Amino acid sequence: MLTVLLLFLGLGTAAQPIPCAEQDEGPPTLIVEVVDPVWIPLPDSEVTVKPAKGGSSKSTHADDNGNARFWVQTGATYTIEVKSQGFNKKTVKHIFIAKPKPASPTARVQVKMEPSGPFTYNK
Numbered sequence: 001m002l003t004v005l006l007l008f009l010g011l012g013t014a015a016q017p018i019p020c021a022e023q024d025e026g027p028p029t030l031i032v033e034v035v036d037p038v039w040i041p042l043p044d045s046e047v048t049v050k051p052a053k054g055g056s057s058k059s060t061h062a063d064d065n066g067n068a069r070f071w072v073q074t075g076a077t078y079t080i081e082v083k084s085q086g087f088n089k090k091t092v093k094h095i096f097i098a099k100p101k102p103a104s105p106t107a108r109v110q111v112k113m114e115p116s117g118p119f120t121y122n123k
Contacts, residue, residue, distance in 0.1 A: 026105065028069040030097055033110045034062050034082050041066025042113060045084035052077040052094070074099050080109060087113040 034045040047068035050057040053076070062068045072078065080092045090111055097107050 028106055029072050029074055029100065030070040030078075031106055031108050032062075032068045032070070032080055032082070033108065034066045034068070034084060035110060035112050036087070037112065037114065039112075042084045042087070045082055045087075045113075048081045050079045050081070052079055072097060080111065082111050082113065084113055086115060086117075088116045090114075 030049065032047045032049070034042045034047065036042055041062070041064075043062055043064045043066055045062040045066065045068070046059060047062060048057050048059040049070050049072060051073075058070055058072065060068050060070070074097050076097060078095045078097065080095055082090045082092075090113055092109065092111060095109060100106070
């Protein structure tokens, strides 16, 4: 079973999206961590974040720790798509990024991938 662990910043909704900071102006507004079924990070996974109401998507590759960093607008809903070699593509919809709090400015989403293809296990 695919498991997605979501941790959102703040509660409630915002009427209008709040512009995001540029990469050199502060911490990312969203980090997507990509892991395998036993929680090992999957580096170099391709992660794409798309606004639910249209607009341009942003893509990047996960670093050595499986983290992909994004500077996106807060107060908006997104779809996250993850691709990693040897794993099924995973799409997570309806991810709301709330307005950040000073003590915790970054929302985090963890995506647990499932291997593709037939496998045999030693018993």
